[in-house]
Amino acid sequence: MANPEFIDKDLFEEANNYLVEGYFEKAIQLYEEYINQNNSSDKLKNIGMAYHNMGVSYDNLRKYDLAIECFIKALDYHKKIDNFRGMSWECFSIGLIFGQLNKFQEMLDYGKKAIDFGTKAKDNEILLKSYNLLAHAYNELKDYSESLKYLSTALEIAFILNDSFYLSETYYIRGISLENLNMRTEAIESYSLAIDNGAKSGNERIVALAFSKLSEYQA
Numbered sequence: 001m002a003n004p005e006f007i008d009k010d011l012f013e014e015a016n017n018y019l020v021e022g023y024f025e026k027a028i029q030l031y032e033e034y035i036n037q038n039n040s041s042d043k044l045k046n047i048g049m050a051y052h053n054m055g056v057s058y059d060n061l062r063k064y065d066l067a068i069e070c071f072i073k074a075l076d077y078h079k080k081i082d083n084f085r086g087m088s089w090e091c092f093s094i095g096l097i098f099g100q101l102n103k104f105q106e107m108l109d110y111g112k113k114a115i116d117f118g119t120k121a122k123d124n125e126i127l128l129k130s131y132n133l134l135a136h137a138y139n140e141l142k143d144y145s146e147s148l149k150y151l152s153t154a155l156e157i158a159f160i161l162n163d164s165f166y167l168s169e170t171y172y173i174r175g176i177s178l179e180n181l182n183m184r185t186e187a188i189e190s191y192s193l194a195i196d197n198g199a200k201s202g203n204e205r206i207v208a209l210a211f212s213k214l215s216e217y218q219a
Contacts, residue, residue: 011037012050024057031057048077048086055093064097071097088117088126095133099140107137128157128166135173144177151177168198168206175213188217 015030031054035047055070071093078086095110114130131154138147151174158167175190191210198207 012046015050016053019053019057022060024060027057028054044077044081045083045086048074048083048090050074051077052086052090052093059093059097064101068094068097084117084121085123085126088114088121088123088130091117092126092130092133095130095137099133099137102140104137104140108134108141111137124157124161125166128154128161128163128170131157132166132169132173135170135177139173139176139180142180144180147177148174148181164197164201165203168194168196168201168203168210171197172206172210172213175210179213184217188214 011030011034015027015034018024018027018030031050034050038047051070051074055067055074058064058067058070071090075087075090075094078084078090091110091114095107095114098104098106098110111130111134114133115127118126118130131150135147135150135154138144138150151170154170155167155174158170171190171194175187175194178187178190191213194210195207195214198204198210
């Protein structure tokens with residue numbers, strides 16, 4: 001008889017493959033099977049990961065309520081084992097969906113939780129993404145000065161990581177803040193830096209958005 005541990009692992013990996021290939025409903029089905037077959041205390045982290053990936057699948061299917069529900073379940077499992085890194089990523093993911101739903105206060109609430117847990121986990125990647133998340137939310141709430149405060153920290157972390165991809169996003173969000181504060185020269189400079197770093201890292205979305213902003217100044 002096959003070792004159940006290997007069967008479980010294969011099931012989880014198979015679900016991940018379906019997720020990567022874009023077969024989200026099949027992925028969800030297999031994650032549910034994996035969760036139902038694994039309820040022991042030594043599998044709590046894996047169950048949290050399975051719920052997280054289910055949330056990603058539902059997000060891709062635009063079933064946002066179900067996605068949030070899965071991320072919250074994942075958060076609960078990560079809390080049981082003090083997995084601060086997992087907790088930070090779940091809060092960030094929830095905040096991201098609230099942003100898609102234009103619920104920016106909720107986006108702020110979960111972004112701040114992501115930073116709290118990310119700080120405990122010493123995970124600079126999630127901290128940078130969360131600071132950018134908060135800055136975007138403050139921009140949408142038209143609190144541009146507050147946005148700049150978080151972007152200042154985001155830039156510091158981005159330089160530490162030496163990651164041009166995230167740096168391009170930070171500069172783009174910063175450009176929006178500066179533009180709305182009527183700091184035209186600084187905004188143009190920030191959009192230009194977003195393009196430079198975006199081109200270097202292959203962040204085509206940010207390059208296109210920043211070029212669009214600069215073209216408005218030239219019109």
